[in-house]
Amino acid sequence: MDKVMRMSSEKGVVIFTKNSCCLCYAVQILFRDLRVHPTIHEIDNDPDCREIEKALVRLGCANAVPAVFVSGKLVGSTNEVMSLHLSGSLVPLIKPYQSFHN
Amino acid sequence: MNSTSTHFVPPRRVGIYEPLHQIGMWGESFKSNISNGNMNTPSHLIIPSHQKLDNNLSEDTSHGTAGTPHMFDQEASTSRHPDKIQRRLAQNREAARKSRLRKKAYVQQLETSRLKLIQLEQELDRARQQGFYVGNGIDTNSLGFSETMNPGIAAFEMEYGHWVEEQNRQICELRSVLHGHVSDVELRLLVETAMKHYFELFRMKSSAAKADVFFVMSGMWKTSAERFFLWIGGFRPSDLLKVLLPHFDIMTDQQILDVCNLRQSCQQAEDALSQGMEKLQHTLADCVAAGQLGEGSYIPQVNSAMERLEALVSFVNQADHLRHETLQQMYRILTTRQAARGLLALGEYFQRLRALSSSWATRHREPT
Numbered sequence: 001m002d003k004v005m006r007m008s009s010e011k012g013v014v015i016f017t018k019n020s021c022c023l024c025y026a027v028q029i030l031f032r033d034l035r036v037h038p039t040i041h042e043i044d045n046d047p048d049c050r051e052i053e054k055a056l057v058r059l060g061c062a063n064a065v066p067a068v069f070v071s072g073k074l075v076g077s078t079n080e081v082m083s084l085h086l087s088g089s090l091v092p093l094i095k096p097y098q099s100f101h102n
Numbered sequence: 103m104n105s106t107s108t109h110f111v112p113p114r115r116v117g118i119y120e121p122l123h124q125i126g127m128w129g130e131s132f133k134s135n136i137s138n139g140n141m142n143t144p145s146h147l148i149i150p151s152h153q154k155l156d157n158n159l160s161e162d163t164s165h166g167t168a169g170t171p172h173m174f175d176q177e178a179s180t181s182r183h184p185d186k187i188q189r190r191l192a193q194n195r196e197a198a199r200k201s202r203l204r205k206k207a208y209v210q211q212l213e214t215s216r217l218k219l220i221q222l223e224q225e226l227d228r229a230r231q232q233g234f235y236v237g238n239g240i241d242t243n244s245l246g247f248s249e250t251m252n253p254g255i256a257a258f259e260m261e262y263g264h265w266v267e268e269q270n271r272q273i274c275e276l277r278s279v280l281h282g283h284v285s286d287v288e289l290r291l292l293v294e295t296a297m298k299h300y301f302e303l304f305r306m307k308s309s310a311a312k313a314d315v316f317f318v319m320s321g322m323w324k325t326s327a328e329r330f331f332l333w334i335g336g337f338r339p340s341d342l343l344k345v346l347l348p349h350f351d352i353m354t355d356q357q358i359l360d361v362c363n364l365r366q367s368c369q370q371a372e373d374a375l376s377q378g379m380e381k382l383q384h385t386l387a388d389c390v391a392a393g394q395l396g397e398g399s400y401i402p403q404v405n406s407a408m409e410r411l412e413a414l415v416s417f418v419n420q421a422d423h424l425r426h427e428t429l430q431q432m433y434r435i436l437t438t439r440q441a442a443r444g445l446l447a448l449g450e451y452f453q454r455l456r457a458l459s460s461s462w463a464t465r466h467r468e469p470t
Binding site: 020021022023025026027029030033034063078079083085086087088090102 | 314363367375381382406409413420427428
């Protein structure tokens with residue numbers, strides 16, 4: 001879906017979320033702890049919410065949200081993010097986007 | 103007359119006793135014993151070779167006996183006793199032998215069942231002591247188990263009982279093997295079996311969470327001390343690392359670095375999930391508290407509230423996923439021997455928590 005493609009290919013870390021989704025919130029907290037400020041797209045209030053959801057599911061995110069993209073590439077949902085982080089592979093991926101100045 | 107027929111009524115509660123087919127099985131081995139020539143054939147019944155018959159005249163004593171001589175001969179001229187009496191005597195002997203064997207098997211069956219029953223009663227006693235399932239609760243049956251209307255949960259409880267038994271067995275094996283001398287290959291097998299066992303638990307919990315997420319969230323199947331440390335339906339992944347680490351004597355620099363990183367990322371992931379859970383609780387509370395005063399138990403946003411409860415299932419799965427990954431990463435970082443020691447330490451830790459629950463529950467029971 002074009003909109004999803006466009007939004008996801010924005011620079012840095014992009015996360016599709018829903019306001020009501022607490023796992024999405026957890027993922028955001030994690031990135032915040034890693035000194036990353038991701039671009040958040042809350043799709044609840046987007047008129048194309050349904051379409052975006054379907055597109056995300058088709059891309060491989062079973063629950064649509066949270067859907068994490070880094071440098072335009074789909075990383076996955078909560079499961080994938082957690083696995084990557086515990087194996088030490090997440091930080092290298094987001095390194096260019098970490099900001100250490102407060 | 104075939105030996106697989108049985109003349110006794112098997113115990114009713116087949117589920118908890120040895121499978122019935124075991125009764126039939128001894129009959130099979132009985133038959134094969136005959137064909138192997140293991141049964142003693144009375145020597146005076148063995149036919150002289152020149153009088154071979156081409157059909158079985160007796161009943162079962164000579165069936166399936168390839169190579170074993172036929173025992174009867176209608177025209178036996180050597181015998182001074184009437185053949186019929188001979189035959190009848192032999193049949194009686196056979197029948198008696200069979201009957202003895204059947205009785206022996208039955209008694210063995212009873213013995214096993216009796217032991218099982220004692221074991222079950224002890225377990226029940228222990229469970230009751232731990233305040234595990236209250237015998238007079240609403241959802242309990244006469245045995246004191248939480249027999250909810252939920253078959254998924256009932257199934258999980260049974261499976262979990264077996265899981266703990268297997269866990270204890272594996273811990274014993276690890277302990278004895280680590281004290282002795284064992285090849286790396288054998289050790290690796292034990293370690294992988296132990297890991298798979300934990301993964302199996304996570305799979306079981308996932309099914310149970312679908313059946314009743316509150317059951318899993320509140321750790322109802324665990325002992326009281328284990329429940330004290332509960333974090334989203336199980337142990338804290340960061341606690342796991344704390345339990346394992348003291349037992350690794352020598353670690354390479356790379357290992358130390360890897361473990362350090364794992365501790366940090368595990369803690370971060372745990373914190374993120376914890377905060378997500380907190381948000382869930384807040385929003386659920388808001389949802390339930392919303393609405394006009396005086397509306398009683400009516401929840402205006404009941405659908406929204408139910409959705410939040412559904413989200414709990416995802417959290418439980420994520421927490422177990424975190425536990426899974428933590429175990430997996432530890433396995434990757436450690437040597438086989440270290441992993442074995444770590445798994446032993448972890449297993450014993452949970453055993454001790456369970457023992458602590460038991461001690462606590464019985465502390466007032468000392469005779470005065």
